[in-house]
Every structure is written in structure tokens, then in C-alpha cells.
Amino acid sequence: MTDSGPQPGTSPAQTSKQEGPWAEAEGRLSRALRDLSQTSWLVTVLSVVVALVVGAVLILGANEEVQGSLSYFFAQPTDFLETSFQVLREAYSSLFRGAVFDWQASSVERAIRPLTETMVYSVPLILAGLGIAIGFRSGMLNIGGQGQIILGATSAGFLGYALSLPAGLHVLLALAGGIIGGAIWGGIAGVLKARTGANEVIVTIMLNNIAIYLLAWLLKQDWFKQTGSNQPLSSSVDESAQLFSLLGSGFRIHAGFLIAILATVFVWWLLERSTIGFEFRAIGENPEAARTAGINVTKATALVLIVAGGLAGLGGAAHVLGTEYRIAGGIAGSLGFDAITVALLGRSKPLGTFLAGLLLGGLRAGGVLMQAQTGTPIDIVLVLQAVIVLMIAAPPLVRTIFFLPRADGRPRLKKKHRRRPQAAGTDESASRESTLATADSGSAPTTTQEADK
Amino acid sequence: MSQTVETTAVRAEPSEGPSTGVRPISWKYPITYAILAVLGLIFALTNPAGARTHFRFASAGDFFEIPIIELPSRPAGWVLAIVLLALAVFAFRQAARRARTGLWLPLLFGILFVLAFLVWAGADRGAVIPLVTMLTGALALSVPLIFGAMCGLVGERSGVINIAIEAQLLAGAFLAAVAASVFTNAYMGLLFSPLAGAMVGAVLVFFSVRYQVNQIIVGVVLNVLIIGLTGFLFSTALSDNPGLWNTRQQLPELPIPLLSQIPVLGPVLFDQTILVYLMYVLVAVLNVFLFRSRWGLRTRAVGEHPKAADTVGIKVNRMRVYNVILAGGIAGLGGSFFTIGQGLAFGKEMSAGAGFIALAAMILGRWNPIGAVLAALLFGFSTSLGNVLAAIGTPVPSEALLMLPYVITIFAVAGFVGRIRPPAANGTPYVK
Numbered sequence: 001m002t003d004s005g006p007q008p009g010t011s012p013a014q015t016s017k018q019e020g021p022w023a024e025a026e027g028r029l030s031r032a033l034r035d036l037s038q039t040s041w042l043v044t045v046l047s048v049v050v051a052l053v054v055g056a057v058l059i060l061g062a063n064e065e066v067q068g069s070l071s072y073f074f075a076q077p078t079d080f081l082e083t084s085f086q087v088l089r090e091a092y093s094s095l096f097r098g099a100v101f102d103w104q105a106s107s108v109e110r111a112i113r114p115l116t117e118t119m120v121y122s123v124p125l126i127l128a129g130l131g132i133a134i135g136f137r138s139g140m141l142n143i144g145g146q147g148q149i150i151l152g153a154t155s156a157g158f159l160g161y162a163l164s165l166p167a168g169l170h171v172l173l174a175l176a177g178g179i180i181g182g183a184i185w186g187g188i189a190g191v192l193k194a195r196t197g198a199n200e201v202i203v204t205i206m207l208n209n210i211a212i213y214l215l216a217w218l219l220k221q222d223w224f225k226q227t228g229s230n231q232p233l234s235s236s237v238d239e240s241a242q243l244f245s246l247l248g249s250g251f252r253i254h255a256g257f258l259i260a261i262l263a264t265v266f267v268w269w270l271l272e273r274s275t276i277g278f279e280f281r282a283i284g285e286n287p288e289a290a291r292t293a294g295i296n297v298t299k300a301t302a303l304v305l306i307v308a309g310g311l312a313g314l315g316g317a318a319h320v321l322g323t324e325y326r327i328a329g330g331i332a333g334s335l336g337f338d339a340i341t342v343a344l345l346g347r348s349k350p351l352g353t354f355l356a357g358l359l360l361g362g363l364r365a366g367g368v369l370m371q372a373q374t375g376t377p378i379d380i381v382l383v384l385q386a387v388i389v390l391m392i393a394a395p396p397l398v399r400t401i402f403f404l405p406r407a408d409g410r411p412r413l414k415k416k417h418r419r420r421p422q423a424a425g426t427d428e429s430a431s432r433e434s435t436l437a438t439a440d441s442g443s444a445p446t447t448t449q450e451a452d453k
Numbered sequence: 454m455s456q457t458v459e460t461t462a463v464r465a466e467p468s469e470g471p472s473t474g475v476r477p478i479s480w481k482y483p484i485t486y487a488i489l490a491v492l493g494l495i496f497a498l499t500n501p502a503g504a505r506t507h508f509r510f511a512s513a514g515d516f517f518e519i520p521i522i523e524l525p526s527r528p529a530g531w532v533l534a535i536v537l538l539a540l541a542v543f544a545f546r547q548a549a550r551r552a553r554t555g556l557w558l559p560l561l562f563g564i565l566f567v568l569a570f571l572v573w574a575g576a577d578r579g580a581v582i583p584l585v586t587m588l589t590g591a592l593a594l595s596v597p598l599i600f601g602a603m604c605g606l607v608g609e610r611s612g613v614i615n616i617a618i619e620a621q622l623l624a625g626a627f628l629a630a631v632a633a634s635v636f637t638n639a640y641m642g643l644l645f646s647p648l649a650g651a652m653v654g655a656v657l658v659f660f661s662v663r664y665q666v667n668q669i670i671v672g673v674v675l676n677v678l679i680i681g682l683t684g685f686l687f688s689t690a691l692s693d694n695p696g697l698w699n700t701r702q703q704l705p706e707l708p709i710p711l712l713s714q715i716p717v718l719g720p721v722l723f724d725q726t727i728l729v730y731l732m733y734v735l736v737a738v739l740n741v742f743l744f745r746s747r748w749g750l751r752t753r754a755v756g757e758h759p760k761a762a763d764t765v766g767i768k769v770n771r772m773r774v775y776n777v778i779l780a781g782g783i784a785g786l787g788g789s790f791f792t793i794g795q796g797l798a799f800g801k802e803m804s805a806g807a808g809f810i811a812l813a814a815m816i817l818g819r820w821n822p823i824g825a826v827l828a829a830l831l832f833g834f835s836t837s838l839g840n841v842l843a844a845i846g847t848p849v850p851s852e853a854l855l856m857l858p859y860v861i862t863i864f865a866v867a868g869f870v871g872r873i874r875p876p877a878a879n880g881t882p883y884v885k
Contacts, residue, residue: 058682062689141669188863198867201616201669202816205809206859217852334680340673377688382681389674394664 044345046398047391051384056088058383059376063087091374098369099362109250114365116246116253120323122361123256124149124335127315129342129353130267131186131308135200136348137271138304139284144189144204145312146336147211148182152313154215155181157234157320157327160241161226170240175259175317182313183306185211190305194298200305208336216329234327243322256318260354263311268350270307280304312339334382344389360385483548486541489566493537496573497530504577508584510717526576533569537562567838580845587841588721588834592729595826595833596794597622597804599732600787601811602818602825603739604650607780609820610743611773612756612878616672617657619808620679621781624649625788627683630799631691633702633792642702642793643728643786650785651778653679658777662770665882676808684801691799703796704728728786728794735783740822752776756876759883769883784808813862820875832858 060066066087069080097104099118105111128145135142156178165173185207192198218224219232226235243255271277279300282290291297316332324331342360346352363385367378391398398404504526540562547554575582601618608615628649633642653675661668691699704726713723743749751772754762759769791803810832817831818824839854 058685062685064693143673192863192867196867198863202813202866203863206813206862209806209809209859210856213852213856217850220850334677337673337677341677344670344674377685379681379684379688382677383685384681386674386678386681390660390666390671390678393666393670393674394660396664397660 042404043395043398044392046402047388050391050398050401051387052092054387055380055384056092058380059091060084060087062376087374091370091376094370094373095363095366097366099366113251114369116251117365117368118358118362119257120252120254120361121364122357123254123260123322124315124319125338125342125360126260126354126357127263127318128312128335128339129346129357130263130350131182131311131315132339132343133346133348133350133353134267134271134280134311135304135308136343137284138280138300139287140193140301140304140308141201142186142189142204142305142308143201143340144186144207144309144336145339146332146334147204147208148185148309148312149316149319149332149335149339150208150211150215151185151309152178152182152316153320153324153331154218154316154327155313156317157237157331158224160237160321161235163241164238165240167240170238171243171321174237174241174321175314178313178317178320179310180313182316183310186309186312187302187306190302190309193305194301212329215327215331219327219329232329237321237325241321242325243318252323254318254322256322259314259318260357263314264350264354267311267353271350276300276303312336315339338385341385341389345385345392478548478551480548483541483544486537486544486562489562490534490537490541493530493534493566493569496569497527497534500526500530500573500576502527506572506575506577507581508571508575509581509586510584521581524572526572529572530569533565533572537565537569540565574842574847574849575845582841582845585717585720587837588717590837590840591830591834592721592725593790593795593833594836595829596729596732596790597787597807598811598814598829598832599736599826600790601784601808602815602829603735603822604780604784604787605812605815606743606818606820606822606825607739607752607783608654608777609815609879610756610876611752611776612759612876612881612883613658613661613773613777614668614672614880615654615657615777615780616669616812617653617675617679617808618784618811619804619806620672620676621650621653621784622788622791622804622808622811623683623802624653624679625785626791626803627686627788627799628785629789630702630792630797631698634698634700634798637700637702639702639704639793640727643704643789646789646793647782647785650781650783650788652781653785654778654781657781658774662773662777662882665884668880668882680802683799687799687801695798699798701796701798702793704793726794728790731786736822736826743822753876755883756878759878759881763883763885773883784811810858813858816875817862817865831861 063083065083066080069076069083073080098114100115102111102114105113128149131148132142132145156174159174159177160170163170163173186204189198189200189203189207192203193200216232219234222228224234225232227233243259245251246253246255246257269277271281279290279295280303282293282295283297283300283304287297290300315335319335320327320331338360342356343353345359346354346356363381364378367381370376370380371378506524506526506529508522508524510522540558544554544558571582601622604621605615605618625646629642629646631642632645633639635641657668657671657675660666660671687699706724706726707730708724713719715723743752751762751767754765755767755769755772755776762772763769788804791797791807792799797803811829814828814832815825817828818826835854835857839851839857842849842854843851
């Protein structure tokens with residue numbers, strides 16, 4: 001399971017740089033993600049429940065009425081419970097009404113508008129999430145969604161207002177520009193990783209920050225902004241380059257959602273049906289075996305991040321051409337990091353990522369209404385999504401919280417009994433096999449390290 | 454064990470060549486010097502004739518007053534460029550003889566190059582380049598980076614990758630502001646801030662050691678969680694009643710007698726808050742303890758070869774738990790700089806990516822306290838330089854300088870600055 005140690009048939013410089021714990025961590029990463037994909041849907045649902053409970057505690061804690069009723073809790077506990085219930089019902093129902101269906105709306109159009117808003121928010125999340133998911137499946141942790149989205153949005157937006165072309169061609173060109181922008185940014189990390197073994201986590205984090213300053217600099221240049229004002233805001237994308245609206249003027253939903261569906265199908269085809277996708281997955285599972293089988297690992301590694309960057313760039317392009325129309329410094333918001341959550345939540349599967357993108361888009365859309373109606377800050381959405389992913393990543397914890405049996409069918413209590421005399425940190429994970437593999441691989445790189453000296 | 458660890462950790466050059474015979478000559482450093490020297494020459498050539506560059510060294514309360522120094526730009530540029538070229542030639546000669554040059558060469562070269570750049574950038578701008586202000590700003594910007602890098606270093610030396618430094622800094626900043634505001638005493642904030650960072654560290658080890666969740670994933674998610682949590686609390690409690698929860702408190706500056714009156718260095722280094730003095734102590738202590746104490750040996754053993762450490766009776770996972778929580782405390786303390794260290798109230802996402810730069814500084818410093826401090830200072834200095842240049846208005850966009858830390862880090866991890874070797878068991882959960 002390790003990709004360390006020199007192998008016959010590869011250049012020594014390459015292997016000596018690719019060994020070491022970071023490379024080792026990637027082998028484990030793909031395994032961790034595989035474990036993640038094996039957890040049952042029940043765990044996902046229960047994770048959402050845990051997140052909603054955590055969110056409820058925060059909402060109640062911040063509510064003054066609840067605080068007031070808590071001061072005489074022992075005199076009249078029902079008062080506290082009643083107020084809490086009211087507050088929570090209001091908050092979570094507005095979250096639902098903002099995300100799915102507004103039953104209080106005056107017209108049918110307004111009632112279904114929240115669902116289309118959810119789709120609008122989910123477009124960049126799905127597209128960038130697919131990019132991150134491809135990285136995960138290939139054993140690479142691409143933290144650079146943010147930078148790739150910025151580059152994609154910037155190039156697509158710039159092509160969108162700087163050129164004047166007929167309608168169909170213009171939008172296609174702008175989208176292609178977005179893909180290329182993101183692919184270049186992902187490709188820098190990919191090529192560096194493939195050629196020098198530079199860890200992609202670090203490189204992509206650095207590229208994120210470089211992209212932010214690059215955009216800040218561009219927004220000071222007159223040739224880029226084309227507005228003539230001092231505001232760091234570009235001019236608006238031409239109508240010929242905008243993604244057309246799907247449901248008419250009352251809705252913000254645009255063709256980007258169709259692109260997201262197409263991209264999901266494409267990624268499914270790429271990963272499950274194409275040769276190159278097989279190579280991606282092979283280097284994610286076991287780079288050494290892939291190399292032995294004749295896969296050009298260097299090329300595939302670079303290509304993974306190029307494709308991932310292209311998808312994230314497309315997400316940024318769809319965001320600008322369909323929703324924002326103008327480039328500002330904060331064009332990407334926290335999309336890049338949310339995309340990581342989407343990919344984790346979707347277990348790096350195309351359909352899962354699509355659904356996870358919809359869920360997070362829904363949280364965003366609902367969070368806006370919740371903030372407007374109940375004054376609950378939208379930041380709570382971040383807390384919810386973080387808790388969901390934390391819980392999904394640690395299925396044993398969820399099982400412990402809900403008194404569920406263990407995944408391998410062994411009774412839980414017995415394990416608890418056995419655990420007691422040991423130190424707190426020395427438990428085994430839910431899956432025995434994976435822990436054994438971890439222990440094995442843990443020793444392997446160190447032996448090769450010593451052989452080096 | 455400890456000896457091999459140290460030699461590999463501070464080894465400057467990768468041992469990529471054949472194991473027998475001489476090392477191949479590495480030309481990349483001399484070539485880098487040459488390129489920079491030529492750049493210095495271009496600065497000298499493009500300095501306008503008769504232009505002057507003004508430097509201010511003085512600050513209030515010096516022993517003796519240094520007037521504003523006025524340099525004729527062109528001659529000064531030429532002198533600096535020639536010295537730079539001489540140093541580059543020297544580097545080529547040393548490389549050809551396979552002789553090692555000490556740390557003095559890059560340091561001296563760096564300082565002279567920056568001076569050449571400043572002479573060029575400040576030529577005939579009509580503005581004075583405030584050197585002391587710039588250096589003070591550099592140190593101030595480095596403080597959270599250094600604390601964060603020390604946090605990452607302690608964690609990774611014991612085998613736990615910590616991407617959540619950003620979250621720990623932010624949590625520290627938050628709790629420091631709240632505690633200082635509630636007790637109306639900045640020192641209380643200083644006392645509480647490590648708790649916040651340590652709590653984040655505790656969650657990190659809870660998931661990564663107990664449940665063996667991938668450490669990078671936990672780190673990324675913790676960043677989101679803390680940004681959301683502090684943002685939520687900021688928008689609710691802190692905004693509803695800022696008088697109670699979020700008033701500005703500032704740690705007082707404590708000039709050290711005599712030392713603080715040294716010109717230039719005094720006000721920069723010794724007229725600071727207690728937080729900065731704590732930082733000096735922390736770096737010194739960590740540097741000694743990590744390599745010269747039982748705790749340090751065990752920490753490094755756990756991070757390099759947990760199985761061997763376990764065999765001799767070190768509790769690997771317990772060691773990791775304690776170290777990561779301790780490291781979290783360090784980062785939390787560093788986070789307090791954003792609020793009480795600068796006398797600011799808490800604001801949303803006010804750490805603004807410092808945790809990631811701290812991570813980069815740690816890697817660039819090769820998991821070594823002194824190296825990490827130098828890298829953090831470099832990052833702080835380039836940011837400060839960017840700010841000063843943005844103020845006086847120069848041909849170089851300040852964004853280019855603000856990007857510099859990240860570009861340097863990419864070059865570093867791509868193997869340009871020698872092989873970067875993290876602790877061997879970094880990121881590996883340990884299971885008996």
C-alpha cells in the first residue's frame with residue numbers, strides 16, 4: 001500500500017522525491033475515502049440529525065427569549081421548553097421554506113422559487129465538488145478549489161465582457177476560458193506533484209492565496225475592469241455571454257444547472273467507464289501497482305489535477321456567467337472550501353456529490369431566509385456542514401451516540417468492556433481490516449527511510 | 454535515533470546523486486544569486502540621475518538621534534549592485550569547489566538585495582522610507598505566524614498533521630477578545646486564549662487519534678467549523694452587547710530598560726507587549742527542549758518511528774494527544790495577537806489565512822524552530838514591505854510582494870530549496 005522505495009524501471013530521482021510520509025499519507029487518504037464510501041446511508045442521515053441538534057443548541061443559546069425563560073427554568077420548566085420549541089420551529093421551518101418549498105407564499109411561482117434558488121446556489125458547489133471528488137478518488141487532496149474557482153471565474157468573466165461575439169459562440173468561449181483558467185491553476189499543482197513530488201495540499205493552499213492577490217491586482221487595472229471607476233469591480237458580462245435563464249425573469253435559475261447535470265454524467269463516465277478514469281482510480285488505490293501495470297503515473301497525476309481544476313474553473317465560470325455577472329474580489333466567497341465538504345459528503349461519487357451539492361446549496365438558500373426572518377446568522381450553515389462532515393468521517397462516533405451496533409456486527413458493549421484498561425487513544429477503528437493495513441503501511445516507509453541513510 | 458533525526462532534519466542538500474563518489478555540483482543557488490544580482494544591476498541602471506532616497510532610522514526615545522539619511526540613489530544602487538555581483542561570483546566559486554557556504558551568504562545577500570530594491574523603489578518619490586516602522590510592522594505581522602508555526606511544528610514532530618492552525622488562531626483571537634472584554638483586563642484575555650486553541654487541538658486529536666479520521670480532512674473541517682462558530686457568536690452575542698463581550702482591550706507595551714533604547718533594533722525588538730516576549734521565550738525553549746530533553750526525544754521518536762517508540766515503552770497515542778493539545782494552546786496564544794495584541798475588537802475571520810502561512814513557514818523552516826522563525830520573519834517582512842510600498846507608491850504592485858511568501862513556499866516544496874523531509878510518521882495514525 002505504500003508508494004515509497006525505489007522501484008525498478010523508474011528514475012531514481014523521481015522515486016526518491018515521491019517517497020516519504022506525505023506520499024504515504026496519500027495512500028491512506030484513498031483508503032480513508034474508500035472507508036468513507038462504505039459507511040451506510042443511515043450514518044449520513046444520523047450525521048445530519050447530530051448537526052441539526054448542534055445547530056439547535058447554538059440557536060437557543062443565542063436567543064434572548066430562551067435565555068429569559070431559562071432564568072426561571074426550575075420554577076416553570078414548561079415555559080422554557082415551549083419557547084425553545086417555538087424558536088426552533090421558526091428557525092428550521094424558515095430554513096426549509098427558504099430551501100425547498102414556501103407554503104406561506106402568495107403565489108405558486110413564489111412557492112417553488114426557493115427550490116430554484118437552491119439549484120442556483122448548488123451549481124458552483126456541484127461543479128467544484130466534482131473536481132475535488134476526482135482528486136479524492138485518485139488519492140489526491142485538492143484544497144485548491146478556491147484558487148481554481150477564482151481563476152475560472154476571472155477568465156470567464158473577462159472573456160464575457162471584453163469580447164463581443166454572437167450569443168452562442170460567446171458563452172461557449174467564456175465557459176471554455178473558465179475551464180482553461182481553472183485547469184491551468186490545478187495543472188500547476190499537478191505538474192509540480194508529478195515532476196517533483198511537491199505535496200499538492202501545500203501547493204494548492206499557496207495557489208489559493210496567490211489567486212486572491214492576483215485577482216486583487218487585476219481589479220486595479222483599467223484594462224481589466226473596463227468600468228472607469230475606482231471601485232474594485234469589473235464591468236458586467238455581456239448579455240451574449242450570460243447563461244440563459246431556465247424559467248424566465250422571475251427566477252435566477254440558469255443553464256448552469258444543466259451544465260452541472262452534464263458534468264455529473266461526464267464525471268461518472270470518466271471515472272467508471274473510461275480508460276483514463278481507470279488510471280486515475282488505479283493511482284489512487286495503489287500507485288506502485290499502477291506503475292507496475294504500465295500506467296504512466298506521472299502523466300496521470302498531472303492530469304487528475306488538470307481535470308479537477310478544469311471542473312472547478314467551470315464552476316467559477318458558471319457562477320459568474322449565470323449568477324454574479326460581475327467580478328469582485330470576493331467572487332469565490334468560500335465556495336472552494338464548501339466544495340471540499342460537498343465532495344466528502346458525497347463520498348466522492350458523482351451522484352453523491354451532486355446530491356450533496358444540492359443539500360449544501362439548500363442550506364445556503366435556506367440560511368438566507370432564516371437570517372432574514374429569524375435573525376439567525378447565516379454562519380450557522382458553516383457549523384452545520386462542518387459537523388455533518390465530521391460525523392460522517394467518524395462512523396464509530398455516530399454509532400456510539402445513537403447506541404447502534406458496530407459495522408462488523410460485533411457487539412458494542414463487549415468492546416467497551418475491553419477498552420477500559422487501555423489508554424484512551426489506543427482504540428481500534430470500526431473496520432479491522434483497515435486498521436491492520438494502516439499498521440502495516442505505517443512501518444513500511446520508515447524502513448525504506450533507514451535504507452536510504 | 455536522535456542523532457540521525459537531527460542530521461537529516463538540518464541537511465541542506467538532497468542526497469539524490471549516486472551514493473559513491475562526490476556530490477554533483479548544485480548550481481541552482483549561484484544561478485539564483487546571479488539572477489538577483491542582475492536584477493540589482495537593472496535597479497542601479499534605472500535609478501534616475503541625481504535622485505535621492507530618504508531613509509528614516511530614528512524613532513522617539515533613542516539614545517542619540519539619527520537624522521533622516523539621504524542617499525544619492527544612483528551611486529548607492531551601483532555600489533550595492535557591484536557587491537551583489539561579487540557575492541554571486543563568490544557563490545559560483547564556492548559551488549565549483551563543492552565548498553559549503555554558511556548561512557551568512559543568503560542572509561547578507563538578502564539584506565543587500567532588499568536595500569538595493571528600496572533605494573530604487575524610493576528614488577525621487579518625495580517620501581521617506583520609514584525603516585523602523587517597516588521592521589516593527591514585519592515583526593508584528595510575524596507574531597501570529599511564529600506562534601502558529603510552533604504549533605504546527607510540535608504537532609507534526611509528534612506525527613499529527615495540523616491544517617487547523619487557522620482555526621486555532623481564530624479561536625484564540627476570539628476567546629482573548631471576549632475574556633479581556635468581560636474582565637476589562639487584557640491580561641485575562643492572554644490567560645484564556647490558549648484554552649480556545651487547546652480545545653480545537655483536542656477535537657483534532659479526538660477525531661484523528663481516537664477515530665483515525667484522516668488528519669487533513671479533520672483540519673479542513675475544523676477550519677470551517679471555527680469560522681462558522683466564531684462568526685455565529687460574533688453576529689449574535691458579540692454584536693448584541695458589544696459593551697460586555699467585545700470592547701477593545703490592548704496589552705500595554707513594556708519597553709525593556711536600556712535594551713529598548715538601542716537605535717533601530719531597540720524599538721523593534723524590545724519595546725513590545727508581553728506576548729512578543731513570550732514568543733522569544735517560547736522559541737528558545739522549544740528549540741532547546743525539542744532537541745535536548747527527554748520530552749523532545751520522545752516527541753520526535755513518536756513522529757519518526759512510532760513502533761520503535763512504543764517498543765521502548767513510550768505511550769505513542771498519549772504523547773500525541775498531549776502534544777497536539779499543547780500545540781493548540783500555543784496557537785491560541787498566538788491568536789490573541791489579532792485582538793488584544795493589537796488593541797482591536799474581534800472581527801469575523803480576522804485571522805485571514807495566517808494559519809496557512811504559518812503552515813508554510815513551518816515547512817519552509819523544515820520542521821525546525823529556528824528555521825520556522827526565519828521563514829515567518831521573511832513572510833512578515835515581505836508583507837510589511839508590500840504595505841510600505843503601497844503607501845509610498847512604487848512601480849512594483851504591492852500584490853506582487855504580498856504573493857511572495859506563497860510563491861517562495863511553492864518553490865520550496867517543489868524541491869528547489871533542497872529536499873524537504875517531514876517527520877516520517879507524519880499523518881499516520883498509530884495502531885498497536
